[in-house]
Amino acid sequence: xxxxxxxxxxxxxxxxxxxxxxxxxxxxxxxxxxxxxxxxxxxxxxxxxxxxxxxxxxxxxxxxxxxxxxxxxxxxxxxxxxxxxxxxxxxxxxxxxxxxxxxxxxxxxxxxxxxxxxxxxxxxxxxxxxxxxxxxxxxxxxxxxxxxxxxxxxxxxxxxxxxxxxxxxxxxxxxxxxxxxxxxxxxxxxxxxxxxxxxxxxxxxxxxxxxxxxxxxxxxxxxxxxxxxxxxxxxxxxxxxxxxxxxxxxxxxxxxxxxxxxxxxxxxxxxxxxxxxxxxxxxxxxxxxxxxxxxxxxxxxxxxxxxxx
Numbered sequence: 320x321x322x323x324x325x326x327x328x329x330x331x332x333x334x335x336x337x338x339x340x341x342x343x344x345x346x347x348x349x350x351x352x353x354x355x356x357x358x359x360x361x362x363x364x365x366x367x368x369x370x371x372x373x374x375x376x377x378x379x380x381x382x383x384x385x386x387x388x389x390x391x392x393x394x395x396x397x398x399x400x401x402x403x404x405x406x407x408x409x410x411x412x413x414x415x416x417x418x419x420x421x422x423x424x425x426x427x428x429x430x431x432x433x434x435x436x437x438x439x440x441x442x443x444x445x446x447x448x449x450x451x452x453x454x455x456x457x458x459x460x461x462x463x464x465x466x467x468x469x470x471x472x473x474x475x476x477x478x479x480x481x482x483x484x485x486x487x488x489x490x491x492x493x494x495x496x497x498x499x500x501x502x503x504x505x506x507x508x509x510x511x512x513x514x515x516x517x518x519x520x521x522x523x524x525x526x527x528x529x530x531x532x533x534x535x536x537x538x539x540x541x542x543x544x545x546x547x548x549x550x551x552x553x554x555x556x557x558x559x560x561x562x563x564x565x566x567x568x569x570x571x572x573x574x575x576x577x578x579x580x581x582x583x584x585x586x587x588x589x590x591x592x593x594x595x596x597x598x599x600x601x602x603x604x605x606x607x608x609x610x611x612x613x614x615x616x617x618x619x620x621x622x623x624x625x626x627x628x
Contacts, residue, residue, distance in 0.1 A: 324454070324578060325451060325581075327377075327455045327456070328364070328366050329464050329468045330362050330381060330482075332382070332415060333359075333414075334357065334415070335606060336355070337355060337357070339352055339353050339354040341353070341422065341423050354604060356606075358395065358605065360567065363380075363457065363570075364379060364401075365570035366482065367401045368399045368610060369596065369607065374613045378401070379405065379406060381405075381407070382437045383406060383407070383409070384408070385409060385412065386412075388416070407441065412434045412436035413437065415432060419566055421564050424562065427565060427566050429566070433460065450477075452472070452477065454477055456573060456574070456577040462493060462494060465494055473497065480577050481498035483501055483504065491511050492511070495531075496529060499531050501534070503533070512524045518536070518540065518543045519535075519552050526545035537557075542590055555591055556594075560601055563601065568600050571609075574610075578592070591623070594623075596616045598619060599616060
C-alpha cells in the first residue's frame with residue numbers, strides 16, 4: 320500500500336463558538352440558541368483536520384498566543400491526529416477567537432478576532448526539509464507565512480495551493496502570483512476582479528491574470544475551473560443536499576482538494592472529491608466537526624457521478 324500523502328496547512332487557528340439560531344439577527348437584541356459548540360478551528364486548521372480524516376498526514380503551521388486558549392487549541396487539534404509541532408506560540412499575544420451564528424438554512428455570520436502580535440510575519444519556514452511535503456495549502460489569515468510556504472512549494476515543484484477567501488485586496492494581490500493552484504471564493508474573486516462577476520466570469524478573468532490553475536467555488540451552484548488546454552471554463556456540479564450548516568464547507572473543500580492533488584488525481588477528479596467532502600460536511604452542524612472520512616466521501620462521489628466512478 321502506498322504511503323499516505325503529507326501536507327502542510329498554513330494559516331488560521333481560532334477558538335470558535337458556534338451557535339445555532341432559527342434566523343440570523345436583523346436587529347439588536349438577545350437571541351436564544353437551539354444548539355452550540357466550542358471548537359478549535361480556523362480556515363487552515365479546519366482544512367488540516369479534513370485532510371487528516373481523508374487519509375493524509377498533516378502538519379499545521381499557525382500562530383497562537385501563549386495563553387490558556389492557545390494550550391486548548393493545540394491539544395484539540397493534536398487529538399484530531401494533526402501534527403502541531405510547527406504551531407508558533409507568541410509571548411504576550413492573545414490566541415484568535417471567532418463567534419459564529421448558523422441559521423436553520425445553514426447560512427452563517429462569522430465575527431473573528433486576531434491579535435496582530437500573534438500574526439506578525441515569521442522569518443522562515445519551520446520545516447528544515449520542505450520536500451517532505453507532497454503539497455502545501457495556505458489561507459489568507461497569516462500572509463507572511465503563506466507567502467513563504469507558497470514560494471517554497473513552487474521552488475520544488477509541489478502544489479502550492481491558495482485558499483483565496485475574503486481579505487484585503489493587498490493580501491490577495493500579494494499571494495495570487497505565488498500560488499500554483501488558486502481556489503477562490505466568490506467574494507474573494509470579486510475583490511480581485513474589482514467588479515461584480517458571476518463565478519464563471521470571475522474564473523475566466525482570474526485565469527487571464529496568472530499561469531496558475533484557477534477555480535472559483537460557488538457553494539451549492541458548484542465550482543468553475545479554467546481548462547487551459549481548451550481555453551475556457553468548465554463546471555463541476557455540487558452534490559444535491561439540504562444544508563444544515565455550511566460553516567467550514569470551504570475549508571473542507573480545500574483540504575480535500577489538496578489531498579487529491581497530492582495523490583496526483585486528475586484535477587477534475589480532485590474537484591469532485593472536494594465537492595463531495597464539502598457537501599457531506601454541510602449535512603452536519605458544528606463546523607469542521609462535520610468533515611467526512613474517506614469512505615463516505617468516495618461513496619458520495621460514486622453516487623453523484625456514477626458514470627465517472
